[in-house]
Amino acid sequence: MQRRAGLQHKKGMTEDSPVDGKLLADLPGQPELMGVLYERHAHAVFRYLARRAGPAAAEDLLSEVFIAALSASARVVAHDSGSALPWLYGIALNVLRAHFRRQPSAASVARGLGMDWDAVDDRLDALAERGRLRAALGGLAGSDRELLLLVAWEGLTPAQAAAALGISPVAARSRLHRARKRAMKALQQSRADPGSPRSPEPVTNFRAQEKTS
Amino acid sequence: MNSLDDLLTAAGQVPDISRDGMRTGRDALEAAFNTGPGAPAAVCGRKPGSRRSGVRAKALIGAAVAAAGAAAAATVIAMPSSPAGSSARPAVIAPTLTAAAVLDQAAQAAGSRAGWPNAQYWYSEDKYMCGGQLYTDKIWLWRHGNGVLEKTGPKNNTDSVCSSDLFTTPIIDSYKFGPYNWSQLSTLPTDPATLQPKLMADFGQGGGPTLFEDIEFVLVDTPAPPAVRAALFKVDASIPGVKVTGRYTDPLGRTGIALRLGRSTIVVDPASGTVIDETESGSTVMYVTQGPATSEPKLAGSCARTCPSARNSGTAPSPRPSSAPAADASASTAAQSADLLATRHTRGMCPALVICAFAACLLRQGFGLG
Numbered sequence: 001m002q003r004r005a006g007l008q009h010k011k012g013m014t015e016d017s018p019v020d021g022k023l024l025a026d027l028p029g030q031p032e033l034m035g036v037l038y039e040r041h042a043h044a045v046f047r048y049l050a051r052r053a054g055p056a057a058a059e060d061l062l063s064e065v066f067i068a069a070l071s072a073s074a075r076v077v078a079h080d081s082g083s084a085l086p087w088l089y090g091i092a093l094n095v096l097r098a099h100f101r102r103q104p105s106a107a108s109v110a111r112g113l114g115m116d117w118d119a120v121d122d123r124l125d126a127l128a129e130r131g132r133l134r135a136a137l138g139g140l141a142g143s144d145r146e147l148l149l150l151v152a153w154e155g156l157t158p159a160q161a162a163a164a165l166g167i168s169p170v171a172a173r174s175r176l177h178r179a180r181k182r183a184m185k186a187l188q189q190s191r192a193d194p195g196s197p198r199s200p201e202p203v204t205n206f207r208a209q210e211k212t213s
Numbered sequence: 214m215n216s217l218d219d220l221l222t223a224a225g226q227v228p229d230i231s232r233d234g235m236r237t238g239r240d241a242l243e244a245a246f247n248t249g250p251g252a253p254a255a256v257c258g259r260k261p262g263s264r265r266s267g268v269r270a271k272a273l274i275g276a277a278v279a280a281a282g283a284a285a286a287a288t289v290i291a292m293p294s295s296p297a298g299s300s301a302r303p304a305v306i307a308p309t310l311t312a313a314a315v316l317d318q319a320a321q322a323a324g325s326r327a328g329w330p331n332a333q334y335w336y337s338e339d340k341y342m343c344g345g346q347l348y349t350d351k352i353w354l355w356r357h358g359n360g361v362l363e364k365t366g367p368k369n370n371t372d373s374v375c376s377s378d379l380f381t382t383p384i385i386d387s388y389k390f391g392p393y394n395w396s397q398l399s400t401l402p403t404d405p406a407t408l409q410p411k412l413m414a415d416f417g418q419g420g421g422p423t424l425f426e427d428i429e430f431v432l433v434d435t436p437a438p439p440a441v442r443a444a445l446f447k448v449d450a451s452i453p454g455v456k457v458t459g460r461y462t463d464p465l466g467r468t469g470i471a472l473r474l475g476r477s478t479i480v481v482d483p484a485s486g487t488v489i490d491e492t493e494s495g496s497t498v499m500y501v502t503q504g505p506a507t508s509e510p511k512l513a514g515s516c517a518r519t520c521p522s523a524r525n526s527g528t529a530p531s532p533r534p535s536s537a538p539a540a541d542a543s544a545s546t547a548a549q550s551a552d553l554l555a556t557r558h559t560r561g562m563c564p565a566l567v568i569c570a571f572a573a574c575l576l577r578q579g580f581g582l583g
Contacts, residue, residue: 035243038239042239043230046230058230062230063238124224127223153221168343168348184216
């Protein structure tokens, strides 16, 4: 089921992605190749950021991602699929977390959650479904939600999403199943009781917390 | 009414980056490349050299301009990962060996194995590459839900995400086996003609490559009984287009026949009726062990075990196998409910183990599981 997701968001995963493998292998000795990666993947990374933080913030954060990647380029390890995107999305996630940590806590953006739900809801207005996706995904652990969204929004394969999050491909697959089941269940519950969509408590992202605990 | 997928699709629609935004980002990257703190320093084992010269700056732009040409010219294909230097190599085998014959033989072997009708736990161990190094996942899943995941591997990895979760953690999960729980797996049809449509309905997917992947999932990740496994291999044998790509010796020295459909390649050992390796989109997993187990490991530093008063403060646990050792029982009880754990620790019953609670118990699974 999860493998079907990401129908029209696959722009980032184009057929030239395998070429990244060679590019990433050369990157440690030739950091200027980051320019190639930028031209090739800035659009996909921008969409990743825009989906989670809104387009305005995404424009500001885009260069941060590639500059962070430049710093990390000496120790880049390509995903086996040859695409640099799992690596770039992993960096983008860290940049997003830092971005949300800088936000005032009073904002509706739950700190550390890595998601601007208002921006998400703005895109659901056309369906008159404001709040519904938040109700469905808010109950998921941060890492499970990110896994689901990397597949659904960014069009990664489960194995690539696993690489972006540093978990095993096998664990990713069962977690995806679990996440989808939970999300669908939560969605049904919010449908049954539309007056009070489940407004989740900020679900702290475990990986962000590990570093601080 | 909109489904989860409809909502995801709608919420995933964002505008593309503007031309100005693209240029701003490029300029900022350029500036960092030339002068900024982000300019990479020479790293041990890497070629040293100035990263700040004007020549480099031009090269950045030049390389970018050349990108399209390079993309078209390069013919590098990402190869499946070859851990440990790797003796892995496909070889030419007799052309008469068909996928159906291999799968039929595997079905025979799988179906003739002794079953595990009374197993309480399902144990699986698999190895995979992350950041260029080998990691091992060991998973114990309890018949009635939940379990334990233990990840081991090198602590020092240049890709820190690979080594950031090297610990044993509870699995709090009642949907471990895709669309099935343990008892549903035990009652899947053993007639391939009945099993195939059921799989497609339960996974909500089509036939062909997706069915091939779903079957592989049930074969390697679940305690489906021998008769069901035999039927799964037979359904596989009926899928058009499955190709034998060669005999394959994996980095652990095990040999099988590689079968491919779509983006997925599985290595089947026909003699044992097991899938020993899987490659999907270039990422390879080696399935080392799968089988029944009588218990799960103790959770080192488990909050539940070290705080007896807290352990007894929760709701009644689900029925436990009487054969399970007491220590295991407490460990699994700890895994049963994130809410329960949260309750324990917010009561302050275990203040010395806050780190354990946060790092190992709660945050791995999130608070919102109730």
